Amino acid sequence: MATQNDGTTAGALPLYAVRPGGVDALLSCLPAAHAAQIRLHGFSGALGQMVLLPGADAIPAGAVFGLGDGPAVHAFGAAATSLPADYAWMPQPGDYHADDAALGFLLGAYRFDQLKSQKKPIALLAAAAATPRVRAVAEAICLARDLINTPANLLGPQDLADAAMDVAARFAATSSRINGAALQKRFPAMAAVGAGSERPPEAVLIEWQGSHAGTDAPLISLCGKGVCFDTGGYDLKPSAGMLRMKKDMGGAAIMLGLAQAVMALDLPVRLKLRLGCVENSISGRAMRPSDVLTTQTGLTVEVGNTDAEGRLVLCDLLAEASIDNPDWLIDAATLTGAARVALGPDLPAIFCTNDELSATILAAGQAVHDPLWRLPLFDGYENWIDSPVADLNSVASKPMAGAIVAALFLKRFVGKNIAWAHLDVYAWNDSTRPGRPEGGEAQALRALLAAIENRCA
Template sequence: MNMLENPDCLVLAEDVAGQDVGVVHAIRPAALDGLGGLVGAAAARFAGQAGFVARYGQVQLLPGADGNVTTALLGVGEEKDGADPFVFGALPDSLPPGLWRVGAPADIAATDIALGFCLGAYRMPAFGRDMPPAAAGARLVVDTTGRAAAEMAQCMNLARSLINTPPNLMGPDDLAIAAAAALGPLDVQVLVIRGARLEKDFPTLCHVGGGSERAPCVVEARWHGSTATDDAPLISLAGKGVCFDTGGYDLKSASSMLRMKKDMGGAAIMLALARLIVLRDLPVRLELRLGCVENSVSGRAMRPSDVVTTRSGLTVEIGNTDAEGRLVLCDLLHAACEHQPDLLVDAATLTGAARVALGPDVPALFANDDAVAAAFVAAGHACGDPLWRLPLWPGYRKWLSSPVADLNNISSKPTAGAITAALFLENFVRTDVRWIHIDTYGWNDVSRPGRPEGGESLGLRAAYEGILNIFNIGDRMHR
């Protein structure tokens, strides 16, 4: 199973010179009156009789006089204030095999068209099944900007495939191996920390993973851009990699446990973001830390009311063993801050409270710096990967108090769960380090154009564009 394959649904225009190429016209409802000018009066009349109204994701094939389909229509819905590449994900499953190009309104970027097409062509890996070779499908003809879309899609699909992997095939060691496979060939220094050193350097994470026969580990990776100076911005990424979460002794219900293979989604997204930064050779220094662990039930598992001493020296009372993600992250964040990064970003499938507040499609963003938060939110809006900022409300800090430790890992109140989880993490971030925390869902509950049901890389593109904005990295060839 190769999770790093480049999308084969794109082909450069220079490689298909002289070959027949079909045309897809991307249409908004307001442009329907001019459809005849694009495809001819007869074809426009056919489309109308077939019920084409340019609804979002609606595809209509238009047969020619010989019965062959060389023209199609794609409804892109009403004009949006911001990018939406996903609508073009409706095309791969709807077009006949062959070469196609897309004509779209001027405000739609070619890279968004290509990215959406690649995301729609994604297929979940086959695990343990003998699959026949995939039949030749539709391929999109692109110019050289298609390379950027291919890189982005490759990284997004890497995160998707890692999240979709069954938990028996994606334990802590498997996640570490996947990280090495994604970064090692790109000349990234990758270290996997286990055993006695892990217990010393990441004691809280070890406490979470103590109940599983699959031992925890931490991935640490470092990279230096080819044009980055020694004082170039240091970007530090951290991801929650709970490969399966039973809830521990505070056991989840059967229905709640069904999707817990996605609880390593934060690590998958941060790994994919790191790979993208390296592929684009940004002029930065990069560090990545992934906490790879499984939260299981056994005689060695952590118990409610345990007290553990974190890497920072703060003690934490375990109020609930199902609030383990913040325990995994706290040591990673403290380790990152020891190197004084210019920006620290973490991602985690951390709380159900964030989903109650914002639903599955909009990750919650927390930040200790208003300008950084604004840059990430604006970037997410511009690229169609929205984030919504929630406050690190100081009045709730006392809800994390404990009579026997410096902190409790859960709040004493039943409300504002996403905020109190972020406030817990804030205790392990230096006040002079700019920090972004993304509480993501990492999953599509239903299939939509470009977004198949299953693992999803929510927040990846927003974080990448936010980094470009914050550090004024001006190379726009990839955007």
């Protein structure tokens, strides 16, 4: 987690970040020699422009950086990768919120370099620049990124469960892991998904209550799909379709990161987290197309396609979570390619049974520049998952509306009148952009955290 390295306040160099409309005002405040240097370089405040201010002994006296007109949290991510390494930088007040500056810097400086023999030095953020909240959010996002980026040979179901248990231990949360015969009894659909792998599936349950949360505090229940690698099972993916399947546990990573942030900030809520940690592989024990599974609720499911395994991992988790009648029930999963076809890689889909919950999450996402888009739970497609031999099929009878159909399947396992939100996420950056390095991404984590904070306000 390279973003967590920081410099001390002493000796930190000033970073003047400016938008195009603020260049003249900045120039009037700087020493004449520095202003002349900035003009010489034709600095306009465009995103990514940088000018080092001359200092003594070949050490810069500071830097000026262009923010452009977009969100500061992304622009400062670009600054983190552009500034000279091995210096600590202190953002100066400007046309942005200080927390956005610090968070963007930390997220932009992120590197997944644990497996490299040589590590590139990075620019450092002065310790005083980030508040405890900013650091907690950055650490949560970097935890999720690290897990998603870890190759599947190094992160199997047990390893993912270990990571969750480590988080629980750090915050003195009650935790348990369910495997073997207990998993088969409690989460039978998940057990069927993992039956083909040499690395057995596990579920993790974490329970926590904030120090200022009473017995009537909101109960926030989180569920995450943690498929550590997805071959597709007998409905085998093509080789190109497997290249990024180490990220198929992205929903679990995001939910674990969110839970860590909630606990680190000691929000006044009761929290329950359920993760399904599993690998979808092929062997003589693997589930087959047309198999019929009996789920925790007693509903039977015909396996229409073994590559639609994520909904089988989640269905029992959601059913068990519903027993507690939580105030909010939220799940996240890299569930369907259909959601990416509809909304692209950067806009997670949200399906919701409660308009107030949906509006709260969407508004929070817009406020923190972590957007989502609501898609409908259209009842007209319910009969698409009817089965002639079971209560329902895991996939639709028609090759359309795949993300909606998957959400409708999950809805069958959510208790009535529960405010439930399902997030279909990509959890990946296809290329490096300001503040968003190529690789695993904790999509919607900041939006959900802000929504929970707003719920507590």
